[in-house]
Amino acid sequence: MERKENIIELKNIKKCYDKDVPVIDGFNLEVQKGEFVTFLGPSGCGKTTILRMIGGFEFPTSGRILLSGKDISSLPPNKRPINTVFQKYALFPYLNIYDNIAFGLKIKKLPAKEIRRKVRRVLDIVDLEGFENRKVTTLSGGQQQRVAIARAIVNEPEILLLDEPLGALDYKMRKEMQLELKQMHEELGITFIYVTHDQEEALTMSDKIVVIAHGRIQHAGTPEEIYQKPKNPFVADFIGESNIFNGFMTGERKVTFCDAEFDCVDEYPVGTKVDAVIRPENVILTDVSKGKIRGKVISSVFKGNYYEVTVQSDNYEIVVQSSVPLKREEETGIVFTPSVIHIMPYDMTKNHYSGTFDEEFMIHLADGVLVPDLSRLYPNSVLEDNVLYSKEGRQIKVDGTRIEISFESKDAGLSDDPEEGLVQGKIVSIIYKGDHYSYTVRSENDLDYYVNDEWLWNIGDYVSVVVPEEKIQYRLNGGFV
Amino acid sequence: MKYRAFTRKQLGIPYALFLLLFVVLPLSVVLYYAFTDAMGQFTMQNFLNFFTNAKTVGTLLYSILIAVATTLACLVLAYPTAYILAKGVFSHGAALMMVAVTPMWINFTLRVTALKEILSVIEGNLAYYPFLNTVIGMTYDFLPFMILPLYTSILKMDSGLLEAAADLGAARGEIFWKVMLPLSMPGIVSGVTMVFLPAMTNYVVLDMMYNSTYIMGSLIGSYFNFYDWNNGSMISSILLAMIALLSWLSGKFGESGSREGGASL
Numbered sequence: 001m002e003r004k005e006n007i008i009e010l011k012n013i014k015k016c017y018d019k020d021v022p023v024i025d026g027f028n029l030e031v032q033k034g035e036f037v038t039f040l041g042p043s044g045c046g047k048t049t050i051l052r053m054i055g056g057f058e059f060p061t062s063g064r065i066l067l068s069g070k071d072i073s074s075l076p077p078n079k080r081p082i083n084t085v086f087q088k089y090a091l092f093p094y095l096n097i098y099d100n101i102a103f104g105l106k107i108k109k110l111p112a113k114e115i116r117r118k119v120r121r122v123l124d125i126v127d128l129e130g131f132e133n134r135k136v137t138t139l140s141g142g143q144q145q146r147v148a149i150a151r152a153i154v155n156e157p158e159i160l161l162l163d164e165p166l167g168a169l170d171y172k173m174r175k176e177m178q179l180e181l182k183q184m185h186e187e188l189g190i191t192f193i194y195v196t197h198d199q200e201e202a203l204t205m206s207d208k209i210v211v212i213a214h215g216r217i218q219h220a221g222t223p224e225e226i227y228q229k230p231k232n233p234f235v236a237d238f239i240g241e242s243n244i245f246n247g248f249m250t251g252e253r254k255v256t257f258c259d260a261e262f263d264c265v266d267e268y269p270v271g272t273k274v275d276a277v278i279r280p281e282n283v284i285l286t287d288v289s290k291g292k293i294r295g296k297v298i299s300s301v302f303k304g305n306y307y308e309v310t311v312q313s314d315n316y317e318i319v320v321q322s323s324v325p326l327k328r329e330e331e332t333g334i335v336f337t338p339s340v341i342h343i344m345p346y347d348m349t350k351n352h353y354s355g356t357f358d359e360e361f362m363i364h365l366a367d368g369v370l371v372p373d374l375s376r377l378y379p380n381s382v383l384e385d386n387v388l389y390s391k392e393g394r395q396i397k398v399d400g401t402r403i404e405i406s407f408e409s410k411d412a413g414l415s416d417d418p419e420e421g422l423v424q425g426k427i428v429s430i431i432y433k434g435d436h437y438s439y440t441v442r443s444e445n446d447l448d449y450y451v452n453d454e455w456l457w458n459i460g461d462y463v464s465v466v467v468p469e470e471k472i473q474y475r476l477n478g479g480f481v
Numbered sequence: 482m483k484y485r486a487f488t489r490k491q492l493g494i495p496y497a498l499f500l501l502l503f504v505v506l507p508l509s510v511v512l513y514y515a516f517t518d519a520m521g522q523f524t525m526q527n528f529l530n531f532f533t534n535a536k537t538v539g540t541l542l543y544s545i546l547i548a549v550a551t552t553l554a555c556l557v558l559a560y561p562t563a564y565i566l567a568k569g570v571f572s573h574g575a576a577l578m579m580v581a582v583t584p585m586w587i588n589f590t591l592r593v594t595a596l597k598e599i600l601s602v603i604e605g606n607l608a609y610y611p612f613l614n615t616v617i618g619m620t621y622d623f624l625p626f627m628i629l630p631l632y633t634s635i636l637k638m639d640s641g642l643l644e645a646a647a648d649l650g651a652a653r654g655e656i657f658w659k660v661m662l663p664l665s666m667p668g669i670v671s672g673v674t675m676v677f678l679p680a681m682t683n684y685v686v687l688d689m690m691y692n693s694t695y696i697m698g699s700l701i702g703s704y705f706n707f708y709d710w711n712n713g714s715m716i717s718s719i720l721l722a723m724i725a726l727l728s729w730l731s732g733k734f735g736e737s738g739s740r741e742g743g744a745s746l
Contacts, residue, residue: 056648086641090641107651107659
């Protein structure tokens, strides 16, 4: 597709409702003129907040929103050439259909004749000719949705925002409206920004999908890219069914997972820890003797145009789409061709774990105990006789509180003194990174720790992972400390 | 123990009796006196008396004037108050609502007496501004009846519609006139009904404010004081008919409003 000018640019947007807890952080996005962009993510991921900031109903705590190069971050909604189709339609109940659609035009004080012409035109576009004098309440959900769309596009906005507009419609109606919206987008040439949590809807309609989770962009790309080459396991899991396996690169374009080595097309250094993604429709079932992996069928469910078959091979479950039903307990072979294995390098620069506070103010992790600096977690608190008091003198009870900890691999180190470190484990992988080695240490509880160390250790060495307390980040109630 | 279920009809008997004794019977008596003369003969003379007497018609107009002024004053004061209460501009909306409504718990004459004292300090002599003082007194008295329905309808207002209006280009003023006001119409209608009708007849406030001009209530009272039950009853009946007409009109208006998503009390 030819490169067009950016109609909207989001620059380093951050939004906090509570003083320090960001719901959106470091959000950068460019939308080109005429694109159909979809914000996709689970509920609560911040996608609607972004949309509302573009519409002017919320203002970013920091960062800028540029419309055709001009900063509109602090403009109110009525000063922006942007219109919204609201999730609950938000039609004016005391006005008839004609007056609802004409609302924006009347505010702009257009001549009555022109208003009538424009309203007629959009009514024609949304297939509601002759509904001018009907009351909003006499319309079905689908018809109300069309009126809401008509009311927005009649103003000829530069950008149309759609906030889960089809959420309230039944399945069939939704399918129809998806195609109609797509067609409308092509005919009108307006930039559409669409919010949904329905991945199928996003794949059907969009030129570009922005997958959002925890207030950050996980992956932005065309539907094909997002589906075939997801950037991380979250995206792979959220977009469609997928089999995701932990593995390591074990040779040039060779990857090992499910206790077998496969050829693949992605190239990463030997030893890199990876996630391998295979879509169920790409898994080939074959004779037991021809399969690279063998397993037993544990379930086979009819899904309309295919059977969803789950195969158990040792500790791994593989979901397969099969055109024929398989019997339970049936032995089968499985083949992955190189092109269907998508490799995602694991983010080995950060470590995330969760733990629980005990009454002695220590954090119990799966593999050990951590003594936190309480003054960082609870600023200005005082510990007296084993009771923690807040700045205001109230008692803070932490026993049983869940807490997330994280640290960067570059801040950790290895030691052969088991007493020195936070946890102990065996080195399972080494990658040479030029000036240091990147190690994966696996603990007895099968948790992996990623550590950068400049000294060379060997695979199988029993080491302890040392992390200075001040480098550990804590996360309580969703906020970082 | 044997449980005996009452039918709906049976449950309605006490209420029907009450209505018969305290509504239908007195009204029939009033209507009887309105259309008879002192000898008990049927006559339309009482009806004609009312509309041919410049004094009584003048009283009707004066009553309407006071009621309109009071209602407008209440509306103008109550709308922003109800808005602030409903939209939680202050953190303790419910407590503030109590503050707005508690005056209703204090005896009405006591309240007006207190107001009278304040006004006489400000104005020197209450007799200088009888009309103004009456309107102030009534506004003070009836304000909670206007705040309550407005509060309810603003509370129920879908803020999405206000956002939609802003999205379609409406500035703050336009949002108020084109969206908020129509949406709070049911509340306005019930508030107006609850203030306008009592304001036309409540002559106690007039008396206490030393306003010697008659309104409908005082007019009726004066006829009964002189044992002219026939003319007094006729004026009562005329007022009744007017009130009925007004309630019917506003009821129709309010009903169509509330069905469209607003609120009424």
